[in-house]
Amino acid sequence: MDVTTEILTAIKAYDTIIIHRHQRPDPDALGSQVGLAEILRASFPEKQIFQVGGPVEGLDFLATMDEVADEIYQGSLVIVTDTANAPRISDQRFERGAKLIKIDHHPNDDPYGDLVWVNTQASSCSEIIFDFYHEHQDELVLNDQAARLLYAGIVGDTGRFLYPATTAHTLTVAAELMTYKFNPTDLNRELEQIPMRVAKLAGYVYENIQVDANGAAKVLLPQSLLTGLGIVDSETAAIVSLPGTIDEVVAWGIFVEQPEGYYRVRLRSKGPVINELAKKHHGGGHPLASGANAKDIAEVASIYNELQQLCENFRK
Incomplete structure (x- = not known):
């Protein structure tokens, strides 16, 4: 059966x-x-x-x-x-x-x-x-x-x-x-369709994205920004795919600060496998689309460094 x-x-x-x-x-x-x-x-x-x-x-x-x-x-x-x-x-x-x-x-x-x-x-x-x-x-x-x-x-x-x-x-x-x-x-x-406040967040993403020489990208969304725009965490899902529209970007992380102080991490990729990285940081998911968590800004930096290494190895 x-x-x-x-x-x-x-x-x-x-x-x-x-x-x-x-x-x-x-x-x-x-x-x-x-x-x-x-x-x-x-x-x-x-x-x-x-x-x-x-x-x-x-x-x-x-x-x-x-x-x-x-x-x-x-x-x-x-x-x-x-x-x-x-x-x-x-x-x-x-x-x-x-x-x-x-x-x-x-x-x-x-x-x-x-x-x-x-x-x-x-x-x-x-x-x-x-x-x-x-x-x-x-x-x-x-x-x-x-x-x-x-x-x-x-x-x-x-x-x-x-x-x-x-x-x-x-x-x-x-x-x-x-x-x-x-x-x-x-x-x-x-x-x-998205509300105007999320459209403004999209503008922030494009203005503030960091991309290294190997296409590893990072966007940090501080809680003060989200509060100022009146955006709750679930609405940030609408902007997760935006870095992928940039030709230079190979893989990226969206780091969303939570009211409690930790960061919800959304990881996406056009090639490098990222779910093993996510598993190391209390997460998981698909090879090219995963989620994780960072307890503080130091772990955010660690995750981005690991993402940069994945993109560097992918480019070799």
């Missing part, structure tokens, strides 16, 4: 299914989580299907979360999507169910769960959820809302089909999803 059949068998066996995703959700986290929830609601209307995880941080045009009492977890099936490491799961009650399934596309460094399905070749977790539906379409129903969510997740995690993880299969899936009744143009516009 392959893993998708095992997952479907588990879904059939439980009357209550609770689906989680990672903290600070992006479109793929919500697309895979709630896209799967919508598929299961349409396929098994007699079951209780919940999506949990707290605030969606400006993505409520995609989906909102359910409030679930502790006792609902008793005897339930819990599924976690798009989350590589257990500490990053939003709402730590995920362990209270009777069975736990992990579905993800990040490297499987933390193989939590009773059933694990990880496909690192997939562009997004939303693509994996579509593949799950497609593999079992004789028993599962994909409705318009699920299609909209999965499409949003794929668009979000591929950078509108620009990132290397985009494959011919990714485009085939997106094309099929577009045959459902939602407006891809309007959805893309909602995903793309």
Whole structure:
């Protein structure tokens, strides 16, 4: 029995299914989580299907979360999507169910769960959820809302089909999803548009980026700047890809100071593998897109020095 059949068998066996995703959700986290929830609601209307995880941080045009009492977890099936490491799961009650399934596309460094399905070749977790539906379409129903969510997740995690993880299969899936009744143009516009305060932050990024001779770039976003612009941490995600538009930049780090004093680190690359660097600093992720944390400005400097070394070796 392959893993998708095992997952479907588990879904059939439980009357209550609770689906989680990672903290600070992006479109793929919500697309895979709630896209799967919508598929299961349409396929098994007699079951209780919940999506949990707290605030969606400006993505409520995609989906909102359910409030679930502790006792609902008793005897339930819990599924976690798009989350590589257990500490990053939003709402730590995920362990209270009777069975736990992990579905993800990040490297499987933390193989939590009773059933694990990880496909690192997939562009997004939303693509994996579509593949799950497609593999079992004789028993599962994909409705318009699920299609909209999965499409949003794929668009979000591929950078509108620009990132290397985009494959011919990714485009085939997106094309099929577009045959459902939602407006891809309007959805893309909602995903793309930013408020004026974030546009001003983008200007700051371009004005203050540091790039060395080997294309290693660094942008430091102090808390005073974010407070002055009225920007919360989740909104900084909109500017993470900007350094990649500069021809001289090979890999880059965005260092976002948090109110508590530490730095959230977003790492991206056009070639050098950066996820091992991220793991050394309390993070992880994909080879070309990872996240980490720096306890202070000294660790920020250390991470940037390591990034510079990666770019230097890449250029040799």
